[in-house]
Every structure is written in C-alpha cells, then in structure tokens.
Amino acid sequence: MSDEERARRWTLALGADESDAAPSLSNSDRRMSDALSALYGDGEDTKKGRGGLGGSAPRVAKWLGDIREFFPSPVVQVIQKDAFDRKGLRQMLLEPEFLATVEADVNLVADLIALRSVMPEKTKETAREVIAKVVAELMKRLEARTADSIRGALDRSRRTNRPRHSDIDWPRTIARNLRHYQPEHRTVVPEQLVGFMRQQRRLIDLDEVILCVDQSGSMASSVVYASIFAAVMASLPVVATKLVCFDTEIVDLTEELADPVEVLFGVQLGGGTDIDRAIAYCEDRIERPGKAHLVLITDLYEGGDAESLVERLMRLVASGVNVIVLLALSDSGRPSYDPKLSARVASLGIPVFACTPDQFPELMATALRREDVHGWAADRDIKLVRADD
Structure with missing residues (x-):
C-alpha cells in the first residue's frame, strides 16, 4: 500500500x-x-x-x-x-x-x-x-424451500417409477441406470426414475401447526419472519396452520394468512408479555393433540404467571402435543432470553433454542415427522438450552 x-x-x-x-x-x-x-x-x-x-x-x-x-x-x-x-x-x-x-x-x-x-x-x-x-423478497427466498420441506410427508417405504422431481431418490436412480453411462458426456442418462410416493392425506388427518409468537418489542424481527412462514405454510393443503401473536393481549391472525402484508399490519409490536395466557388460548384450540405441533417463539421473559406456564406446557407435552420453543427466529440466531425459565422449560423435555430463517423449514419438516428435534439441532451445532443451565 x-x-x-x-x-x-x-x-x-x-x-x-x-x-x-x-x-x-x-x-x-x-x-x-x-x-x-x-x-x-x-x-x-x-x-x-x-x-x-x-x-x-x-x-x-x-x-x-x-x-x-x-x-x-x-x-x-x-x-x-x-x-x-x-x-x-x-x-x-x-x-x-x-x-x-x-x-x-x-x-x-x-x-x-x-x-x-x-x-x-x-x-x-x-x-x-x-x-x-x-415481504415479496422474503417469500422469494423462503417459500420454495419451506414448501418442499413440508409439503406432504414422504412415505419412504413405497416407491414409484414416476416420481415428482422433488421426490426422486437420486442414489437409487443413478445405481439403476449406471449401464447408461455416457463417457463422452461424463454423465448417466436415467431411463428409469426411482422415487418416493407421497402419502395421500385426508383433510381430517392433517397435522396442525400453531405458531404462537411473542410480539413484544424485543422480538420484532422474529415476528416478521414468523408471519412470513405462517403465510407460506397456510398456503399448503397438507398442514393446518394457525398464527397467534401476543403481548399482554392476544391477536389471532389465522384468518389473515392469505395476505402476509395484512398479517404484519395486524401485529401490535411492543407492550408487556403474558406467555401463559397465550398458551392457554392455544391449548383451547388444539383439537387433536397427537397431530398438533406448537411452536412458541419467545425470549421467555414472562410477565404473567411463570408457574402456571410451566404446568400448562407440561400438560401439553403429556397430552401428545409436539412443543418447540424458539428463543428467536432471526438472522443473527443469538437471542437474549430468561435463562432460569428457559432451563425449567427445557427440563420438561421441550427443545429450547434459537433458529435462523434458513434453518426453519428443515426444523418444521423434522417436527412434522416427529423426529428428534434435540438431535437435529445438535447435529447443526445449534446451542440448546439445558435443564441444568
């Protein structure tokens, strides 16, 4: 220089x-x-x-x-x-x-x-x-990946020779078509595709996803991303999606999910926090616990009844609801949160961690398959809150 x-x-x-x-x-x-x-x-x-x-x-x-x-x-x-x-x-x-x-x-x-x-x-x-x-830019970035991750649980025990492109089993397809390898092009020409069949799911059998989002000022970016994801999931006929935002009051935005801009204009950022009241509202609207997934997005700074909140979450888990707590849904993935209440919630066996928007589609796919979310997070070096923290 x-x-x-x-x-x-x-x-x-x-x-x-x-x-x-x-x-x-x-x-x-x-x-x-x-x-x-x-x-x-x-x-x-x-x-x-x-x-x-x-x-x-x-x-x-x-x-x-x-x-x-x-x-x-x-x-x-x-x-x-x-x-x-x-x-x-x-x-x-x-x-x-x-x-x-x-x-x-x-x-x-x-x-x-x-x-x-x-x-x-x-x-x-x-x-x-x-x-x-x-919103349009975020939808462009997140919509396709979310839809591909969530749309229809793949039944990997059944296979088809006429799969959709997103359902192709590439390792088996390549193995079956190795005899069609073209040296001059250095590629395999697949004459027969092998893929997974999608489950045919009845409306009554749909998984239910409730995004319960803390709209206090500290969770602002999480509210924006959660609203976008809720709108994307609501457009998929394979899951029944609800969006509930809360501070000390509760706003059910489920009916607005067709228009994510309208959803965001329905959010009331700021105010206090009553998580227990919001979870009580969601609990009353869960129809089939064994098919329900409750994603609570909050920093767990509870202004309401913390004891009642822990008991309510314990009851939901016992009933079969798949409960996940995200301390943040943001690009930074570095939340500020209440460590004591977070540890108590983690002691119930509930995964408690922060998530980036790019990780969220895969997280939801893991949850919908009822796979181990703790293991999914650990495999990606995501810091989980532990009961002894």
Whole structure:
C-alpha cells in the first residue's frame, strides 16, 4: 500500500474538515467522509455546516443515496440502524419521501409496524408498499424451500417409477441406470426414475401447526419472519396452520394468512408479555393433540404467571402435543432470553433454542415427522438450552 493510499484511508477513518488540505481525498472521498461525519461526527462538523441529519426529508434522502453509493447493502443497513439510534431518525419514518429512499430490510419493517398507529394516511400507503416489497423478497427466498420441506410427508417405504422431481431418490436412480453411462458426456442418462410416493392425506388427518409468537418489542424481527412462514405454510393443503401473536393481549391472525402484508399490519409490536395466557388460548384450540405441533417463539421473559406456564406446557407435552420453543427466529440466531425459565422449560423435555430463517423449514419438516428435534439441532451445532443451565 502506498503512502498516499495509507494517508487517504486514515483521513477517511478520522474525518476530514473543509479546511484540511488532504490532497489525497477526491470529491467522491469527501462525499463519503461527509456522509459518515453526518452520523458519526462529534458535533463540531454540524456547527461548521458539514453533515447533520436534522431538517427535511430530502436532506436525509440525499444522505441515504450517498451511503448506498459508497457501501454494500449489509453496511448500509448497519449505518441506517445507527442513524435511527443516534439521530432519532424514527421521526423521519413518518415522511413518505424518506420511506421511498430507505434501504428496506426486516428491521425497518419492524419499525414501520411499530409506528403505523401514528403515521398519517399518506405515509401508511408508502409504508405498506415498503413492507410489501420486503415481504415479496422474503417469500422469494423462503417459500420454495419451506414448501418442499413440508409439503406432504414422504412415505419412504413405497416407491414409484414416476416420481415428482422433488421426490426422486437420486442414489437409487443413478445405481439403476449406471449401464447408461455416457463417457463422452461424463454423465448417466436415467431411463428409469426411482422415487418416493407421497402419502395421500385426508383433510381430517392433517397435522396442525400453531405458531404462537411473542410480539413484544424485543422480538420484532422474529415476528416478521414468523408471519412470513405462517403465510407460506397456510398456503399448503397438507398442514393446518394457525398464527397467534401476543403481548399482554392476544391477536389471532389465522384468518389473515392469505395476505402476509395484512398479517404484519395486524401485529401490535411492543407492550408487556403474558406467555401463559397465550398458551392457554392455544391449548383451547388444539383439537387433536397427537397431530398438533406448537411452536412458541419467545425470549421467555414472562410477565404473567411463570408457574402456571410451566404446568400448562407440561400438560401439553403429556397430552401428545409436539412443543418447540424458539428463543428467536432471526438472522443473527443469538437471542437474549430468561435463562432460569428457559432451563425449567427445557427440563420438561421441550427443545429450547434459537433458529435462523434458513434453518426453519428443515426444523418444521423434522417436527412434522416427529423426529428428534434435540438431535437435529445438535447435529447443526445449534446451542440448546439445558435443564441444568
């Protein structure tokens, strides 16, 4: 690295004042420095007329445009979050001009949901468009994988020579067609496919999945992802899916699952937490315990009756309900949670851990097959809460 490049990087890291000679900085470098100083400066820059994120939405929109030009999307999202925290930019979310330029992600969706009650109608329309865009991107990323993992339990004791593409047993198909190996193409041409037959399942025999989601502020991103997955699963005719969100109140969003954007607008982020009351609500709506799967998504900071909650979960497990507790359903997979209550719940034999969205489809497939979720998590180096923690 040349001395000039080293000087340039140090100047960008420390910030450049208008009076600085700093010949190593180009106009583009100065714009980058100004964009960062507006957020991370010590306040002196604002007095000199450089930076600062106050004022009108157009000024913030220009700042967002600059940081998107100079930094990749993951860095932009980090900078935006810092801007919300340091400069009070949540008030800017009430302006449609700002929303039209912001880099949308799951955390922004959570902010919009939390603020929608104080938004003017014009801003609500823009917010809905932003949320719809993020939901569409998440559906594209997660829908096919979730559907493939969950759609129809595969009956691996029965085979067919006319399988669907997703049901092909590739090792057996290749072994059966080795005589058709084509050396010039270095591949096997399969003349006969071998695959698994899907079980024909009657409506009355459907597995029932209840996603019971803590909508307190700390669980915001988990609520967004859970709503997306609930909408995907509700579109599959092979499982009966319900979505229940709660804080100290309970919102049953099952009837809204055809429209995931509407689901998110039905969420009430914030407030206290009464997990026991939510589980009681779900317990009353479980029709066949032996076919029911209850996925409780919460950090287990209980504001209600913890003793009653533990007893209720114990009763559900004893009745045959497949209970799983996710401390978070988020990209980071690193939850903050109540260790004492988590350990008590784990002592009931309930798997208690955090899960990323990319892991969730496989988790649900494992649960629907009634396989060992503890073993599934351990095989993937997912930290499980233990009873003796």
